Amino acid sequence: MKLEGICKNFEEVNVLHDCNLTVADKEITCILGPSGCGKSTLLNIMAGIIKPDEGSVKEDKKKVGYVFQEDRLLPWKTVYENIRIVNKKTSDSNIRNLIDIVGLKHFENKYPAQLSGGMRQRCSIARAFNFESELLLMDEPFKSLDYDLRINMVKSLIDIWHKWNNSIVFVTHEIDEAILLGNKIVILTKNPCTVETIININTPQHLRNLEDRELVGIRTKIIKVLSKDKKVNTYKSA
DSSP states (O other): OOEEEEEEEETTTEEEEEEEOOOOOEEEEEEEEOOOOHHHHHHHHHHHHSOOOOEEEEOSOOEEEEEEESSSOTSSSSSHHHHTTTTTSSSSHHHHHHHHHOOOTOOTOGGGGGGGGHHHHHHHHHHHHHHTTTTOOOOOOOOTOHHHHHHHHHHHHHHHHHHOEEEEEEEOOOHHHHHHHHHHEEEEEEESBBBBEEEESSSSSGGGOOOOOHHHHHHHHHHHHHHHOOOOOOOOOO
């Protein structure tokens, strides 16, 4: 997917201005930015939910999935049924494998009301992957989880992504999530929102440790970019 010159206004407010972004095939692109900068608006334009006022979205993906901040599970269906409903052709073993990966084994027959918020969100992620989308959009899916659970969910997401090998755009305001997940980290500015900096990380996700010198350096760069305005730069890890 390629976004070129995307602009979006809501009434008199210029939310997005001249946003340019390329989502690479079979990679995870993380989008960081201050609260209210327009991250979700940009994601909704990618999904085709809203149209830009200016610019173009070029994409060749036939199936696009979306994981919202809320789990949006069907309350009258079990965990297993919620996952299966988006792709009834998938095998029982594939569904149970997804359930196992997201840590919901032995909960497949439970209803959403019987699950914690974190468990419901894990179910929604498994459902999104069962949809077998070529491009998966994720809007702060771990926002309501505590730190330890978020990190565990990041690891689960990496495991599923390695199996499905699709493209993911992951919106977050958590720097650690972006560093652990992203092949590319896109940092947005605010008022109006535009692409400020792009950081590429070459280290495979399963080898990343937040205490590694390389990632500590990237974290420092991200904090500096978020704390002041700079021209667009692209950093590449060694």
